[in-house]
Amino acid sequence: MEKSELIDKLFSVGAHFGYAPSRRHPSVAPYLFGVKGGAELFDLEKTAGCMETALDFIKSLAAQRKTILFVGGKAEAREALIRAAQRLNQPYVASRWIGGSLTNFSQIQKRLDRLTELSDMREKGELAKFTKHERLLIDREITDLETMFGGLRSMHKLPDALFVVDPRKESGSVEEARQLNIPVIALLNSDCDNKAITYSIPANDASLQTIAFVLGEVAKTYESNIGIVPPPPTPVK
Numbered sequence: 001m002e003k004s005e006l007i008d009k010l011f012s013v014g015a016h017f018g019y020a021p022s023r024r025h026p027s028v029a030p031y032l033f034g035v036k037g038g039a040e041l042f043d044l045e046k047t048a049g050c051m052e053t054a055l056d057f058i059k060s061l062a063a064q065r066k067t068i069l070f071v072g073g074k075a076e077a078r079e080a081l082i083r084a085a086q087r088l089n090q091p092y093v094a095s096r097w098i099g100g101s102l103t104n105f106s107q108i109q110k111r112l113d114r115l116t117e118l119s120d121m122r123e124k125g126e127l128a129k130f131t132k133h134e135r136l137l138i139d140r141e142i143t144d145l146e147t148m149f150g151g152l153r154s155m156h157k158l159p160d161a162l163f164v165v166d167p168r169k170e171s172g173s174v175e176e177a178r179q180l181n182i183p184v185i186a187l188l189n190s191d192c193d194n195k196a197i198t199y200s201i202p203a204n205d206a207s208l209q210t211i212a213f214v215l216g217e218v219a220k221t222y223e224s225n226i227g228i229v230p231p232p233p234t235p236v237k
Helices: 003-012 026-031 044-063 075-087 105-123 132-152 171-179 208-223
Strands: 032-036 039-042 068-071 161-165 184-188 199-202
Touching: 003 044, 003 208, 026 032, 026 044, 039 044, 044 184, 044 199, 044 208, 068 075, 075 208, 105 132, 161 171, 161 208, 171 184, 184 208
Parallel strands: 068 161, 161 184, 184 199
Antiparallel strands: 032 039
């Protein structure tokens, strides 16, 4: 997509709307250019440039078949985030972030193993040997585990990168990634700390349309570049 077309797309989905100036984080100031109706406005030319850089990184991850963990528990992001992650068969967290999901992954893996074990037992009809009360408790445990960890079932090791919607809300995941030197790509609004992000896309992270558009572009870019090794640079004569 040409940069001018990307800018038009971002404008059409309302990506240029930030929050009130009183909520601005200083690190996002370079990407803002004015105020309208009490809301600060993003410079979409800069946003488009950032998004192109982020998508180039996505291409490199796809070429090496790397794992991206998608994180976004806010209501506006949930549906689009799950759709993008499932389209790519990538792990996701679309509910409350569980502390230690990265920094204490060995313990999280045990909970995932437990979820798999109980789910397999239920599918094979092996719960019939338990009492009705015991089956009820097991069903509740499966539901709880699925709610907390279901999106991580495909993650058998630490991810190679995170894609985060609203890193202010998802600060726990960003901090854990920072501790483990895992790069973070993020769609972030004017109230977020841009310094904590490796590849930022400064835009409206409170808009269903903006979130869906950005995640759609991320999914399309990854999908179309899986296993594609870029050609070597042309030697200079």
